[in-house]
Amino acid sequence: MLSSRSFGRTLDISPNNRLNIGLIGLGKQMTGHRTMLAGRPDVQIIGVCDVAGSRQELAKSEIEAAYAGQSGASTYKGCKTFEDFRELLAMPGLDAVVIATPDHWHSIIATAACRAGKDVYCEKPLVNTINEGRIIVDAVKQYGTVFQVGSQQRSEYTFRFAGQLARSGYLGDLKEIWVAVPQAAARVYNLPEEPIPPTLNWDFWCGPSPLVAYNAKIAPMGDPRNFGFPQWRDYFEFAGGGLTDWTPHHPNIAQWALGYDETGPTDILPPSQAGQLTWIWKNGVPMKAGMPYPGGNVAFVGTKGTAVAARGGFLKVTPDSLSTVVFRPDEDLLEVSTDHFGNWIDCIRTRRKPICPIEAGQRSATLGLLGNLALRFDRPIKWDPDHETLVGTPELLPLLSRTIREPWNLI
Secondary structure, three states: OOOOOHHHOOOOOOOOOOEEEEEEOOOHHHHHHHHHHHOOOOEEEEEEEOOEHHHHHHHHHHHHHHHHHHHOOOOOOOOEEEOOHHHHHOOOOOOEEEEOOOHHHHHHHHHHHHHOOOEEEEOOOOOOOHHHHHHHHHHHHHHOOOEEEOOHHHHOHHHHHHHHHHHOOOOOOEEEEEEOOOOOOOEOOOOOOOOOOOOEOHHHHHOOOOOOOOOOOOOOOOOHHHOOOOHHHHEOOOOOHHHHHHOOOHHHHHHHHHOOOOOOEEEEEOHHHHOOOEEEEOOOOEEEEOOOOOOOOEEEEEOOOEEEEEOOOEEEEEOHHHHHOOOOOOOOOOOOOOOHHHHHHHHHHHOOOOOOOHHHHHHHHHHHHHHHHHHHHOOOEEEEOOOOEEOOOHHHHHHHOOOOOOOOOOO
């Protein structure tokens, strides 16, 4: 049964009422999210889900301790645990979910959440294949889902200001864009087999991907705060490497500034041909993987000036006079957000599109996936962004999708 949010209907939640949310995937990224969300007065975490029982119990205990502390009660019980995301999605009263699983699960869980009538916050990169991204986009439109992609740099002032300078023409004609992203594709899984931890459902963890030998480097157990990010990102079976991990951040800002959230590049050139991995946007502007501007994550270079932005509040513009520009209300202004989760929650109440909606997330994930093709095969890739298909390389078309292991072909 679909919820009251389906097909764009208004959600009857007053600002004084909390939104009931569930968390899916309780690894390192979600640890920070759940701590923050448990402290927000506008949401209530009512369920958590992970294929590792130990992570379920850790999250449940800390969430309930936080709520007990807020209420002044000695104990609080009200957060349920699940191994199967479908059971969490069936919870009575659930309004929305946050998905922070490894990338290979995103498309299946996100699509199921849309069909269940839940609004969605999904970590980036949105998908492992271009075709699955289009499936999620279609589901969001069909079910009226408010869907935020976790490209949180759109909610940072420095990136928005630099992008707005480029968008509004203060930098003159754009000559090039630089983005700090790794120029390395993922590789085929090759880690040695280790004993599967007793609290982990390893078959479920692999899910739609091939069932490979367990290794703690890609799914370490214990408190996620005690180790770095797992290495599943490095293997094609589960992700696309550092490139696909970062294109939803820095190149996403370039995409936003250009107004290309619903289109993309036409050509992708490997380093052997262009000096560095390079995307050519529809307007002919090259976006280059690298950063010749010290301290920057994104650099817009125009005929009249340059704007460089980075995390941590870094912003450097030349000439200096551009740093004091006040944008006019009649300009084509980028949306303003200072709180990425807060923006999503506000949009759930108002049914507006969030600052990084599904199409934007799909298109920036596509940038990384196309870049991987150029790197893996050391060849230029021609892309038709309007029809989302490769041009002149029919032998590569199967790589726009993947074989999903049964029984997980749910989309």
